[in-house]
Amino acid sequence: TxxxxxxxxxxxxxxxxxxxxxxIRSLQSEAVWNNLARMCVQTGRLDVAKICLGHLKxxxxxxxxxxxxxxxxxxxxxxTAVLAIELGMIEEAENLYKKCARFDLLNQLLQxxxxxEEALKIAEQ
Numbered sequence: 001t002x003x004x005x006x007x008x009x010x011x012x013x014x015x016x017x018x019x020x021x022x023x024i025r026s027l028q029s030e031a032v033w034n035n036l037a038r039m040c041v042q043t044g045r046l047d048v049a050k051i052c053l054g055h056l057k058x059x060x061x062x063x064x065x066x067x068x069x070x071x072x073x074x075x076x077x078x079x080t081a082v083l084a085i086e087l088g089m090i091e092e093a094e095n096l097y098k099k100c101a102r103f104d105l106l107n108q109l110l111q112x113x114x115x116x117e118e119a120l121k122i123a124e125q
Contacts (some may be wrong), residue, residue, distance in 0.1 A: 001032060008036070012048060021051065030056060034087075041084045041092055044076060049083050061086035075100040085109065 004024050011020035027033065033055045040049035046065055053061045061083075068074060068082040077100035084093035090113060097106035103122055110119035 001027065001029065005032060005036070009039075012043075012045065017047070020048075027055075037083075037087055038089065041080060041087065041089055044080050046079060046083060053086070058086070075102065078102050078105060081105070081109075 004027060007023040008020045011017070011023060024032075024036075033052050037049050037052035037056065040046065040052060046069055050062050050065055053065065064086055065079075065083050068079040071079075074082075077096040081093040081096035081102075084090070084096060090109070093109060094106060097103070097109065103125075107119045107122045110116070110122065
């Protein structure tokens, strides 16, 4: 498994996606696919993330990422934040929204998380 993941990472960094997916096509471990999807948040590779989410059988998450990719009003960081939210990586999503100055989306995220006082501070600023 370790060799397959390392070969996958190498081929993704070389942008050879066909070979990358050939390396890991036989992986059945949900933990490995989850970690690969989390790695996609850090690298910003949403194309790879869709496949990882597919192997995790998270169709709703794949749909959310696909919609974000099709939305041309979103910055790349905001699109990656959608993936982070789908994976439960709320702190990373907050940082990505701050990085691209999308405080409207950050405010909405904080409200959805029940952090109304922080959302109110952001709205006032």
